Amino acid sequence: MNQKPNVWTQVGCGDEGTASFAMDAVCDVPRIPHYLMRALLLVILLAMLAGCGERGHVYRQQAYTFGTIVDITIWGHDEAKAQQAMAAVFADLDRMHRDWHAWEPGPLYDLNQALPSGEWVKIPEPVKPLLRRARALSEKTGWLFDPGIGQLIRLWGFNDQFYNRTEPPLQAEIDAILAKHASMADLEIEDDRVRSRNPAVYLDLGGFAKGFGVDMAIARLKELGVTDAIVNAGGDLRVIGQRGARPWRIGIRHPRGQGIIASLEVAHDESVYTSGDYERFFDYQGRRYHHILDPRTGYPAQGVVAASIIHDSSAAADAASSALVVAGVAGWEAVAKAMGITQAMVIDDTGKIHMTPAMAKRIHFEVSPPPEIILSEAW
Amino acid sequence: MRRGDVLALLLAVSILPPLYAVLWHDGRGGDYARILVGGQQRELVSLHEDRTLEVSGELGVSTLEVKEGQIRFLASPCPGQQCVHNGWIHFGGDVLTCLPNKISIAILGGEQRFDSVNF
Numbered sequence: 388m389n390q391k392p393n394v395w396t397q398v399g400c401g402d403e404g405t406a407s408f409a410m411d412a413v414c415d416v417p418r419i420p421h422y423l424m425r426a427l428l429l430v431i432l433l434a435m436l437a438g439c440g441e442r443g444h445v446y447r448q449q450a451y452t453f454g455t456i457v458d459i460t461i462w463g464h465d466e467a468k469a470q471q472a473m474a475a476v477f478a479d480l481d482r483m484h485r486d487w488h489a490w491e492p493g494p495l496y497d498l499n500q501a502l503p504s505g506e507w508v509k510i511p512e513p514v515k516p517l518l519r520r521a522r523a524l525s526e527k528t529g530w531l532f533d534p535g536i537g538q539l540i541r542l543w544g545f546n547d548q549f550y551n552r553t554e555p556p557l558q559a560e561i562d563a564i565l566a567k568h569a570s571m572a573d574l575e576i577e578d579d580r581v582r583s584r585n586p587a588v589y590l591d592l593g594g595f596a597k598g599f600g601v602d603m604a605i606a607r608l609k610e611l612g613v614t615d616a617i618v619n620a621g622g623d624l625r626v627i628g629q630r631g632a633r634p635w636r637i638g639i640r641h642p643r644g645q646g647i648i649a650s651l652e653v654a655h656d657e658s659v660y661t662s663g664d665y666e667r668f669f670d671y672q673g674r675r676y677h678h679i680l681d682p683r684t685g686y687p688a689q690g691v692v693a694a695s696i697i698h699d700s701s702a703a704a705d706a707a708s709s710a711l712v713v714a715g716v717a718g719w720e721a722v723a724k725a726m727g728i729t730q731a732m733v734i735d736d737t738g739k740i741h742m743t744p745a746m747a748k749r750i751h752f753e754v755s756p757p758p759e760i761i762l763s764e765a766w
Numbered sequence: 767m768r769r770g771d772v773l774a775l776l777l778a779v780s781i782l783p784p785l786y787a788v789l790w791h792d793g794r795g796g797d798y799a800r801i802l803v804g805g806q807q808r809e810l811v812s813l814h815e816d817r818t819l820e821v822s823g824e825l826g827v828s829t830l831e832v833k834e835g836q837i838r839f840l841a842s843p844c845p846g847q848q849c850v851h852n853g854w855i856h857f858g859g860d861v862l863t864c865l866p867n868k869i870s871i872a873i874l875g876g877e878q879r880f881d882s883v884n885f
Contacts, residue, residue, distance in 0.1 A: 426774035445881075449870065450805050456863050456870055460881060548866055551845035621865075622885035630881055638860065640885035644853030647860065650880065659884045666885070667846060695884070 443631050448473045453484045453597055454548065455621030461608075462615040462630045472611040476604045476618070483600045486513035489537055489591040490546055499537070502574075503586035510581050517599050518576065520702055521592055525571050527726045528710035531718075533682045535571035537589030539564050543687075545667060545678040546591060554671045561685040570682065594623070598660065598705025601625050605656075605701075622666075623708075625658040625701045641754070642693040642734055648758075649732075651749045653697070660704035662712050663693030663734075679712045690715040690736055696723075697730035697749060707731070716741065720763050729766065734758075795856035797875030799837045801830070804868045813837060813856070813873070823867035830871065842867055852885075859883065 446469040449458045457480060461469040485493045494511035501508040510518060521534050537546075542560055544552045567587035575582050592599075597620050604618045605625050615628030617635055626635045634654035641648040642665045653659060664677035664687065681688045694711035698704040707728050711719040716735050723731045723743070730749060732742040740758045742750070744765045752758065767775075801809040803823050811819065811832060818831045818840060826843035836856040839849040842864045849864035855873055859880035863870040 422770045422774045426778045449802065451865075451868055455865060456805075458861070458882065549845060617882045619882045619884075622883070624882050624884055626882075635881045636859075636879065638857065638880035638883045640852070640883055644851055646854065647857060647880070647883070661884050663885070665848075665851060667848065669846070 444469075445630070446470070446473070448477070450477045450480075452477060452480045453600060453620055454488075455597065457621070458617075458619040459604075460617040460619070461613055462628070463613065468612065472608055472613050472616075475611060476607055479607055480600055480604060480620075483513075483596070483603065486511075487517060487592055487596040487600075489589070489593075490541070495590060495592070498581070499589050502581075502583040502588055502590075505582060505584070505586065507577075507580045507582045510576075510579055515579070517592065517596065518574075518581065518590075520599060521590075521595055521706075522571050522574060522576060524595075524703060524706040524726075528706060528714075528722055529725065530570055530572055530682060531713040531722060532595070532706045532710040533570050533572075534590050534592045534595060535569050535573065535588045536680065536682050537591035538567075538569060538587060539680055539682070539685055540591045540593070541589075543676075543678070543680060545680070546593075548667075551669055552676070553669060555676050555686075565685045594662070594709065595702065595705050597621065598623065598658075598701040598703075601658070601701040623658070623660045623701065623705065625656070626653050627656050629654040638753070639695055639750075645754065647753045648734075649750045649752050649754075651697070651751065656699060658698055658701040658704040659695070660698070660701065660708045661693055661695040662705075662708035664688075664691075664712070665693070679709055681713045688713040688715065691719070691733055692736050692738075693734045694719065695732045695746075696728055697746065698728055703728070724766050795835045795876050796858040796860075796873035798873070799830075799832070800872045800874055802870045802872065810874075811837070821869055823864065823869040825867045828864055828867050828869050837871055837873070838862070839864060839871075842869075 443462050443464055446461045449456055459473045459476060463469050487495050489495055494514050498511060498514060525533050540546050542556050542564060544550050569585055569587035573583050573585035573588050601618050601620050605627055608616050617624055617626045629635055634652035637651055637653055637659050638647040639649045642663045662679055664675060668675050668677035677687045679688050691712045694708045696704040696708045707726050710722050711733055714722045719733050729743055730746040732746050734740055738758060740760045743763050747762060796813055799811045799813055800807060801821055808821060813832055813835045816833050818829055820827050820829055828842040829840040831838055831840040836854040838854045842849050844864055844866040852862055855862050857879040858873050858876040859878050860873045860883050861870060
């Protein structure tokens with residue numbers, strides 16, 4: 388699964404190019420009085436210091452794993468250590484992908500086969516922490532994020548990246564699945580065993596497994612002594628530390644293919660997650676059918692184009708960003724509040740931006756004219 | 767403080783805004799696009815030369831277009847067409863991926879506006 392990752396290194400402070408440009412400019416100015424020259428040099432030196440901070444390197448590797456492309460960035464001084472850490476994390480992610488895949492043989496798949504019996508089933512060891520966390524977070528979203536709807540996800544074909552529907556399923560097919568009311572709420576979890584009250588429950592942890600995996604990847608990097616890094620799994624990311632003297636700079640992609648809509652700076656352990664209708668979809672008769680399904684209707688959620696979250700945990704940010712899309716323009720605030728998420732941004736299908744005051748402080752829009760913004764109350 | 771010192775100080779302060787504008791603000795996109803197939807570098811493409819190029823990946827051939835300092839997936843054999851819908855990129859640090867075809871494009875050079883991109 389994991390191909391040998393490609394490595395590239397960016398040497399230096401990254402702002403060196405502009406710094407040396409400033410030096411050239413100074414050398415070109417002839418016969419300036421001494422004190423002026425001194426002042427100029429002082430200013431330029433300060434500018435260079437501010438831009439450079441400490442010396443270090445950016446090490447980056449990407450690999451196809453977890454059903455997506457994972458990009459790891461490490462800021463540091465020790466190349467061998469960075470390489471080792473990245474290799475360890477890629478190996479971990481490969482294993483997690485196998486353990487947590489809903490539709491390919493492995494521990495979660497086995498559990499899914501055993502659940503319909505209604506009997507107590509031993510939870511496979513690698514699935515344990517994931518299962519508890521997923522259930523707890525789903526409950527907090529009011530089951531708008533619900534990994535128990537695997538059958539519905541498979542009906543729509545969103546579980547397979549090599550397959551794309553060209554038209555939606557028949558209403559009768561959707562109704563038949565909805566009538567079974569499958570939900571993760573039907574699971575009873577005790578120490579090391581689980582049973583399902585509903586034989587229609589099929590767990591597809593989808594993006595959530597990825598979010599949980601990113602949290603574990605960051606924990607692993609910390610264990611290995613890495614203090615400054617980004618783990619970006621298919622567009623959703625968590626950072627630790629910063630990039631030398633400055634925070635990490637993150638761009639949020641425009642949901643309608645117009646480059647970067649907004650940017651922000653993050654540092655010291657934060658996750659940035661976005662769910663949107665543009666990540667996976669097909670069009671049928673002028674309508675878009677995307678991969679974020681509303682468990683209540685059986686159809687893709689409507690009204691919200693993208694939801695972005697800044698939060699410490701990736702797992703929570705992942706569940707929240709999906710749930711906010713499902714909750715819609717009228718419901719997103721209640722869900723974010725219930726989950727203890729204070730930094731959230733929702734783009735509705737008219738292009739208006741709804742966000743919390745805490746998010747507004749962080750976000751810088753990169754589009755002109757800037758979009759219309761509706762601030763929520765603070766909580 | 768002597769008159770010269772005051773002057774020097776004034777000059778130092780007055781030069782800060784333009785320096786800030788030059789050193790910290792955007793404008794310049796990337797210079798190159800690194801094309802990776804399956805995580806391995808396949809090609810390094812200048813963004814200053816308009817062209818289309820064909821890259822063969824896991825599923826088949828993807829067509830990339832370079833125009834006025836930007837690059838995009840023009841066509842790809844993947845079922846979902848996400849890579850094509852993503853449109854153009856040009857900022858240093860931005861990345862485009864066609865997941866099923868295992869092709870990714872990373873913008874290099876220029877100002878490294880972003881360390882990572884969220885979507």
